[in-house]
Amino acid sequence: xxxxxxxxxxxxxxxxxxxxxxxxxxxxxxxxxxxxxxxxxxxxxxxxxxxxxxxxxxxxxxxxxxxxxxxxxxxxxxxxxxxxxxxxxxxxxxxxxxxxxxxxxxxxxxxxxxxxxxxx
Amino acid sequence: xxxxxxxxxxxxxxxxxxxxxxxxxxxxxxxxxxxxxxxxxxxxxxxxxxxxxxxxxxxxxxxxxxxxxxxxxxxxxxxxxxxxxxxxxxxxxxxxxxxxxxxxxxxxxxxxxxxxxxxx
DNA sequence: CCATATATCGAAAATATTTTCAGTATATGA
DNA sequence: TCATATACTGAAAATATTTTCGATATATGG
Numbered sequence: 001x002x003x004x005x006x007x008x009x010x011x012x013x014x015x016x017x018x019x020x021x022x023x024x025x026x027x028x029x030x031x032x033x034x035x036x037x038x039x040x041x042x043x044x045x046x047x048x049x050x051x052x053x054x055x056x057x058x059x060x061x062x063x064x065x066x067x068x069x070x071x072x073x074x075x076x077x078x079x080x081x082x083x084x085x086x087x088x089x090x091x092x093x094x095x096x097x098x099x100x101x102x103x104x105x106x107x108x109x110x111x112x113x114x115x116x117x118x119x120x
Numbered sequence: 121x122x123x124x125x126x127x128x129x130x131x132x133x134x135x136x137x138x139x140x141x142x143x144x145x146x147x148x149x150x151x152x153x154x155x156x157x158x159x160x161x162x163x164x165x166x167x168x169x170x171x172x173x174x175x176x177x178x179x180x181x182x183x184x185x186x187x188x189x190x191x192x193x194x195x196x197x198x199x200x201x202x203x204x205x206x207x208x209x210x211x212x213x214x215x216x217x218x219x220x221x222x223x224x225x226x227x228x229x230x231x232x233x234x235x236x237x238x239x240x
Numbered sequence: 241c242c243a244t245a246t247a248t249c250g251a252a253a254a255t256a257t258t259t260t261c262a263g264t265a266t267a268t269g270a
Numbered sequence: 271t272c273a274t275a276t277a278c279t280g281a282a283a284a285t286a287t288t289t290t291c292g293a294t295a296t297a298t299g300g
Contacts, residue, residue, distance in 0.1 A: 008235050009231050009235055011228075011231060011232060011235065011236055012171070013149070013224070014220075014221050014222075014223075014224025014225045014228055015148055015149060015152060015217065015220055015221045015224055016148070016149065016224075017224040017227075017228060017231060018220035018221070018223045018224040019142075019143065019148050019220060022139075023139065023143040024257075024258090025257080025258070026258095028135055028136070028139050029133070029135060029136065032135060041276090041277090042276085042277065042278090043275085043276070043277080051132070052258090052259095053258075053259050053260070054277095054278095055258085055259070055260075055261090055278095055279090056257090056258055056259070058277085058278070058279085059257095059258085067231075068230070068234075074277090077267095077276095078265085078266050078267050078268095078276085079265095079266065079267060079268085079274095079275060079276040079277080080265085080266085080275095080276050080277045080278080081276075081277080082276095082277065082278095089227070089230075092223070092227075093223065095219065096216065096219050096220055096223060097135065099215065099216050099219060100134075100135055100138040100139060100216055101134050101135045101138070102134075103134075103138045103212070103213065103216060104133070104134025104135055104136075104137040104138040105134045107137075107138075107209070107212075108131075108134055108137060110188070110209075111129050111131060111137060111187075112131060114188075115128050115129055115131065116131055144287075144288090145287080145288070146288095161246090161247090162246085162247065162248090163245085163246070163247080172288090172289095173288075173289050173290070174247090174248095175248095175249090175288085175289070175290075175291095176287090176288055176289070178247085178248070178249085179287095179288085194247090197246095197297095198246085198295085198296050198297050198298095199244095199245055199246040199247080199295095199296070199297060199298085200245095200246050200247045200248080200295085200296085201246075201247080202246095202247065202248090241300100242299105242300085243298105243299090243300085244297105244298085244299085244300100245296100245297090245298085246295095246296090246297095247294100247295095248293100248294080248295095249292105249293080249294080250291105250292095250293085250294105251290105251291090251292090251293105252289105252290085252291085252292105253288100253289080253290070253291090254287100254288080254289070254290085255286100255287080255288070255289085256285100256286080256287070256288085257284100257285080257286070257287085258283100258284080258285070258286085259282105259283080259284070259285085260281105260282085260283070260284085261280105261281090261282085261283095262279105262280095262281090262282105263278100263279080263280085263281105264277100264278080264279075264280105265276095265277090265278090266275100266276090267274105267275090267276095268273105268274085268275085269272105269273095269274085270271105270272085270273085270274100
């Protein structure tokens with residue numbers, strides 16, 4: 001079969017749906033950075049997540065806008081300016097992000113010991 | 121740079137750590153299927169998740185065993201028999217799975233309307 | 241002897257994701 | 271004029287993931 005654009009979200013089951021919205025490498029981090037509700041410019045987000053290539057953030061933010069987790073405002077100025085802000089829908093995912101954050105904190109040591117520095 | 125095996129889990133931050141343990145296509149579903157604590161044979165898991173290729177479940181279960189989310193018992197019988205059972209560590213992720221499940225249920229309609237049958 | 245069930249594996253093919261790179265555009269300030 | 275900052279894009283390269291396929295092994299039942 002020829003290449004076909006993947007379905008944006010996974011409607012097979014509610015669990016897969018939720019996962020598919022946030023499982024890309026940087027989406028959960030982006031949500032975490034925008035959680036305070038403050039609009040952020042792309043360049044600011046890049047600074048907050050310096051390990052992510054700007055292009056990836058662009059692409060992932062675009063999907064998040066499409067999915068309704070984030071909204072974008074473009075100001076017709078020069079040099080160009082735009083801002084991303086978390087939506088109520090995106091905000092409703094924050095408790096999940098929080099729980100994952102906490103789980104990761106609580107269990108970090110186990111995985112540090114197992115896989116960390118030189119244990120690969 | 122030559123191909124190099126990826127780091128098994130992401131130790132960059134607690135959030136990425138948690139995500140990296142469950143973000144593969146079928147891992148969250150596998151956890152959900154094993155949540156009741158009953159050991160399951162590979163062939164049973166395949167039946168529960170018929171859309172996943174057996175090979176993928178093999179590979180993902182192997183990683184989950186390595187990560188300590190699931191444990192495996194091999195019975196030295198013929199024909200071969202083995203069982204996978206969720207561990208306490210895996211069980212500790214179930215509240216997150218539950219929250220994602222619930223979120224997906226609560227918001228399914230939005231995404232059904234947006235992306236479902238013919239709206240692609 | 242042959243098909244079936246069972247679990248597992250290696251290898252390759254197919255797909256998807258992430259990253260890099262070079263380009264668009266335009267105001268500002270050296 | 272030239273570098274810089276800003277946001278954005280297309281294309282291709284690099285990587286990763288998922289799927290398919292064919293193979294191993296061996297008891298059981300036809």
